[in-house]
Amino acid sequence: MNKSMLWVAVAMLAVGLGAGYWLSDSGSVSDSAGVTVANKDEPLFYRNPMNAEITSPVPAKDSMGMDYIAVYAEGAKQQGVAGTVGIDSVVVQNLGVRTAIAEKTAISRTIRAVGRVDFDEERMARLHPKVEGWIEEIRVDKTGQKVSKNDILLSIYSPKLVSTQQEYLLALNNLAALEQSPFEEIRRGAQELVKSSRQRLQLLDVPEHQIHELEKNRQVKKSLHIHSPVTGTVIKIGSRQGQHVSPGTELYMLVDLSQVWVYADIYENELPWVKEGDEVEMTLASVPGKIFTGSLAYIYPYAESKTRTTKVRLVFDNSELLLRPNMFSEVIIRADSQPDAVVIPSEAVIRSGQQTQVFVVRDAGKFEPRIVKLGIESEGQVAVLEGVKTGEEVVTSAQFLLDSESKLREATAKMMKSLNEAETGDTEMSSEAVDHNMMNHEGMNHEGMNHEGMNHEGMNHEGMNHEGMNHEGMNVAPEMIIEMPSDMNMSHDSNMMEHESMSEQKAMLTDEAMTEHGAHQHD
Numbered sequence: 001m002n003k004s005m006l007w008v009a010v011a012m013l014a015v016g017l018g019a020g021y022w023l024s025d026s027g028s029v030s031d032s033a034g035v036t037v038a039n040k041d042e043p044l045f046y047r048n049p050m051n052a053e054i055t056s057p058v059p060a061k062d063s064m065g066m067d068y069i070a071v072y073a074e075g076a077k078q079q080g081v082a083g084t085v086g087i088d089s090v091v092v093q094n095l096g097v098r099t100a101i102a103e104k105t106a107i108s109r110t111i112r113a114v115g116r117v118d119f120d121e122e123r124m125a126r127l128h129p130k131v132e133g134w135i136e137e138i139r140v141d142k143t144g145q146k147v148s149k150n151d152i153l154l155s156i157y158s159p160k161l162v163s164t165q166q167e168y169l170l171a172l173n174n175l176a177a178l179e180q181s182p183f184e185e186i187r188r189g190a191q192e193l194v195k196s197s198r199q200r201l202q203l204l205d206v207p208e209h210q211i212h213e214l215e216k217n218r219q220v221k222k223s224l225h226i227h228s229p230v231t232g233t234v235i236k237i238g239s240r241q242g243q244h245v246s247p248g249t250e251l252y253m254l255v256d257l258s259q260v261w262v263y264a265d266i267y268e269n270e271l272p273w274v275k276e277g278d279e280v281e282m283t284l285a286s287v288p289g290k291i292f293t294g295s296l297a298y299i300y301p302y303a304e305s306k307t308r309t310t311k312v313r314l315v316f317d318n319s320e321l322l323l324r325p326n327m328f329s330e331v332i333i334r335a336d337s338q339p340d341a342v343v344i345p346s347e348a349v350i351r352s353g354q355q356t357q358v359f360v361v362r363d364a365g366k367f368e369p370r371i372v373k374l375g376i377e378s379e380g381q382v383a384v385l386e387g388v389k390t391g392e393e394v395v396t397s398a399q400f401l402l403d404s405e406s407k408l409r410e411a412t413a414k415m416m417k418s419l420n421e422a423e424t425g426d427t428e429m430s431s432e433a434v435d436h437n438m439m440n441h442e443g444m445n446h447e448g449m450n451h452e453g454m455n456h457e458g459m460n461h462e463g464m465n466h467e468g469m470n471h472e473g474m475n476v477a478p479e480m481i482i483e484m485p486s487d488m489n490m491s492h493d494s495n496m497m498e499h500e501s502m503s504e505q506k507a508m509l510t511d512e513a514m515t516e517h518g519a520h521q522h523d
Contacts, residue, residue: 043070098397102344104390108337109273110378113264115331117323123256125230130204132246133158135239136223147228155223165220168197232256260318264331265309273335280314281332292316341383348394359395
């Protein structure tokens with residue numbers, strides 16, 4: 001009987017120690033989990049109202065006496081993309097949030113320059129006489145005067161022209177005399193002489209109507225007319241009435257102003273975007289509100305040595321004659337044109353460091369931050385290459401307030417994610433990972449512990465080291481002494497032999513237990 005009671009006491013001691021270990025592990029896990037799990041009704045932390053990066057675990061005030069703002073778990077929970085901002089419609093209206101729709105339209109790079117209107121060199125005419133002579137009569141004697149093609153400009157007397165007329169008349173008379181000649185060669189020679197004489201008058205710029213008049217009247221004209229070769233404006237007059245002129249004398253300079261050239265200087269950094277055929281717009285101070293449309297016709301192959309700019313030539317229609325040479329203008333070159341680009345207002349873009357982003361309206365009061373890749377920017381519009389689609393609505397005002405709130409919420413979301421990961425890790429922690437070797441059970445009191453209903457089957461105490469454990473003061477209640485069944489598997493015999501080093505403490509504990517048990521049975 002004493003031996004049975006001894007084994008019972010030892011078994012109950014092992015059960016108590018095992019239960020203590022199990023309760024200790026459960027308590028530590030629940031405690032650690034309790035630390036990380038925050039009540040949804042309680043603030044996660046408090047942040048500085050003036051600097052969102054400054055936080056406090058307890059309520060506080062900033063240097064200005066303003067209360068820190070509480071941040072709750074529900075407020076930190078993100079809906080959809082991290083950083084999405086949800087704002088009440090009343091607050092949206094108070095903030096003055098404005099939006100715009102992303103549209104697919106044409107956009108081009110804008111290059112601005114100062115232009116100078118000049119003559120179209122291809123429409124200029126300089127008039128010189130083909131013979132020496134004297135000006136008999138001048139009909140167009142004012143610069144700026146408009147003339148039409150074939151208008152008479154002046155009359156000139158030239159002995160050479162008179163002799164040429166006489167030669168032509170002689171050729172005509174000779175042809176009339178030999179026209180009935182029986183010899184073919186004679187008739188052909190007379191015809192060739194008339195033809196060459198007439199051609200000589202034409203080469204000397206004798207007007208056709210005067211040649212016909214000469215053929216009709218058979219009278220030599222003293223002076224012959226010089227006609228305008230083009231329709232345009234007289235820019236320069238080089239002779240006056242009675243003046244002796246020669247082929248080297250410039251009688252008139254005429255220009256057709258229905259089309260003009262404009263010269264502009266392009267800087268080196270803008271030159272790669274410019275190409276021939278680009279659309280050009282031009283405005284002038286003298287014609288306010290009117291935009292002239294032209295094209296880039298030519299890029300000169302050299303740069304100016306002083307300004308390091310490259311000259312380009314622009315062509316504009318001037319049928320209304322509003323563009324006057326030597327006028328200055330403001331030129332806009334539409335370079336690098338993209339016909340179908342997704343375009344949003346430039347004010348919708350938030351540039352921070354190396355990233356650019358916009359806020360897209362996802363729902364009523366919900367704004368999603370989105371990283372975008374931008375293209376050409378022109379006239380308050382910017383092309384979006386990636387990040388925004390046609391028809392999406394972007395925020396164009398108060399977006400910096402949304403950006404501040406978005407970054408705060410994103411930081412809060414990251415904090416909540418870290419807390420949740422820590423909570424999950426603590427909950428899933430196994431008691432096997434707990435090292436009991438360093439545990440100190442000194443002073444552990446199992447008095448009053450109720451082991452009723454505890455199932456210790458399958459508990460393996462093999463490898464348990466009780467060395468150094470202080471059981472002094474441990475009180476084994478009488479209720480813990482039970483009668484072991486006769487068919488109980490005493491599988492612990494071999495394990496108990498390993499604790500011979502603790503025999504003295506176990507013997508003392510057993511004697512006390514036996515004494516109390518005997519007294520209890522006696523009663």
